[in-house]
Amino acid sequence: MHSLVxxxxxxxxxxxxxxxxxxxxxxxxxxxxxxLWSITxxxxxxxxxxxxxxAAARLGLKHFVWASAAAAALIVLARLGVLPRWPVWQRVVxxxxxxxxxVSMWLALGAAFAVHRASLPGAMRQRLTSLALAVxxxxxxxxxxxxxxxxxxxxxxVLWIWWQQPTALRRAGVLLVxxxxxxxxxxxxxxxxxxxxxxxxxxxxxxxxxxxxxxxxQRAYMLxxxxxxxxxxxxxxxxxxxxxxxxxxxxxxxxxLRAHSTPHNEYLLLAVQGGVxxxxxxxxx
Numbered sequence: 001m002h003s004l005v006x007x008x009x010x011x012x013x014x015x016x017x018x019x020x021x022x023x024x025x026x027x028x029x030x031x032x033x034x035x036l037w038s039i040t041x042x043x044x045x046x047x048x049x050x051x052x053x054x055a056a057a058r059l060g061l062k063h064f065v066w067a068s069a070a071a072a073a074l075i076v077l078a079r080l081g082v083l084p085r086w087p088v089w090q091r092v093v094x095x096x097x098x099x100x101x102x103v104s105m106w107l108a109l110g111a112a113f114a115v116h117r118a119s120l121p122g123a124m125r126q127r128l129t130s131l132a133l134a135v136x137x138x139x140x141x142x143x144x145x146x147x148x149x150x151x152x153x154x155x156x157x158v159l160w161i162w163w164q165q166p167t168a169l170r171r172a173g174v175l176l177v178x179x180x181x182x183x184x185x186x187x188x189x190x191x192x193x194x195x196x197x198x199x200x201x202x203x204x205x206x207x208x209x210x211x212x213x214x215x216x217x218q219r220a221y222m223l224x225x226x227x228x229x230x231x232x233x234x235x236x237x238x239x240x241x242x243x244x245x246x247x248x249x250x251x252x253x254x255x256x257l258r259a260h261s262t263p264h265n266e267y268l269l270l271a272v273q274g275g276v277x278x279x280x281x282x283x284x285x
Contacts, residue, residue, distance in 0.1 A: 010284040011043030014270075017281065018240050021274050025239020032241035035273070043285065061113050068110020069133040071103065072140025079143040104141065104149025111137035112156035119164060147195050210252035218256060222263040225250050230271045237275035246272065 018039060022032050052060065071092050077083040078093040091099055114134035118127045141149050161174045202214040209221055229238060229246055238246055244261050251257040263269055271279040 010281055011046060014278065014281040014285060015040055015043055017278055018270075018274050021237055021278075022240040024236070025242045025273070027239065027241035027245045031244060035241045046285075061117070065110050065114045065117060065130065065133050065137075068107055069114070069136045069140075072107055072110070072137045072143075075103075075107075075140040075143050076136075100144065101146055101148045104144050104146030105152055106149075107137050107141045107144060108149040108153035108156060111141065111153055112160060115157065116160060116164070147199060209257060210255045213256050218260070219264060221251075221257055222260065222265070223268070226263045226265075226268040226272050230268070230276070233275060234271075235275050235277070237271065237273045237278060240273055243269055243272050 015036070018036055022036075025032060049057070074083060074089050075093050083089075083093065085094075092103055095103055111134050114130050114137060118130035118134060120127070138153075141153060157178055158175070161171055161178065199216040202216040203220060206212065206217050206220060207214070212218055212221060225247070226243075229243075229250075232238070243263065247260065247263075248258065263272070267279045267282060270282050274281075
């Protein structure tokens with residue numbers, strides 16, 4: 001029971017702190033409830049982990065890896081022009097906006113889990129199969145052409161290396177392999193290089209806030225404005241659900257910036273609404 005309490009204290013503390021911050025929030029109650037509900041759902045993930053027996057969890061991860069590889073195969077075939085345009089997989093291979101970002105992160109998770117499964121003790125055939133699925137997910141990630149998933153995959157693999165490898169020498173060796181693989185992908189994938197070059201160009205030629213329309217340009221303003229809001233109330237934040245209200249006050253009317261409802265970064269969102277303590281609690285989760 002003690003371990004259960006320790007395991008759940010961060011998500012419970014997160015939800016309680018945000019609920020209390022509703023007392024000083026300028027947002028309408030209708031704006032507070034959805035945000036608290038979304039945080040509650042994310043905080044319930046540890047409960048799902050506790051509810052699953054280890055065997056069921058391993059089977060679930062296995063199915064997730066295979067599903068990710070299947071999605072990656074569809075994306076690669078679509079980019080090669082040999083996949084029929086059927087509605088059943090259209091959102092996977094040709095989604096727009098957040099749909100494509102979600103698929104990109106899905107493939108990143110699938111690749112990371114596949115790499116992890118390939119490192120576990122077991123039959124060589126199973127380990128090679130997992131490695132092949134990881135490569136397929138990586139090919140799908142490169143073909144899918146979203147920077148979010150690529151950066152997420154890099155972070156996941158670095159964390160996995162730090163956690164999984166028992167010695168500093170093995171960590172360094174796997175990091176070297178990862179660096180070489182990343183360099184190889186960077187070399188052969190023109191789309192990957194083009195997307196990051198596009199982002200750097202957007203930052204170097206940053207437009208004014210009232211006319212900015214580029215992806216990284218808008219994110220730069222999200223970071224700047226949200227950071228100023230955090231600095232105004234670093235300890236208690238502006239209150240639950242306050243970010244959209246504050247964002248509307250700090251962005252030009254009619255601009256593309258005004259249309260956003262989150263800063264596209266969960267830590268920034270929580271720091272604005274619950275202060276630095278809320279962001280630290282989320283990091284602990």
